[in-house]
Amino acid sequence: xRVTFMKVEDINRFVEFVSKLKxxxxxxxxxxxxxxxxxxGAMYIVxxxxxEIVVDVExxxxxxQVLTFLMQGSHLKEE
Numbered sequence: 001x002r003v004t005f006m007k008v009e010d011i012n013r014f015v016e017f018v019s020k021l022k023x024x025x026x027x028x029x030x031x032x033x034x035x036x037x038x039x040x041g042a043m044y045i046v047x048x049x050x051x052e053i054v055v056d057v058e059x060x061x062x063x064x065q066v067l068t069f070l071m072q073g074s075h076l077k078e079e
Contacts, residue, residue, distance in 0.1 A: 001055050014075040015039050023059035
């Protein structure tokens, strides 16, 4: 699933959410792949290529949880 982060707070909320999951979650962009539970990794990949980020969740049940989280906009900061 593709994702876009607009602000640092959005990345922080996403990382906090996926850090609670037991399985592995990755952020991928081009040839880069980082642990989505790492704030430094997430910030790096967003900085490198913010428009082509894909979230890869290994566990199918957790993938649905992440998709729901993203679709609800839970990672987006309300103004």
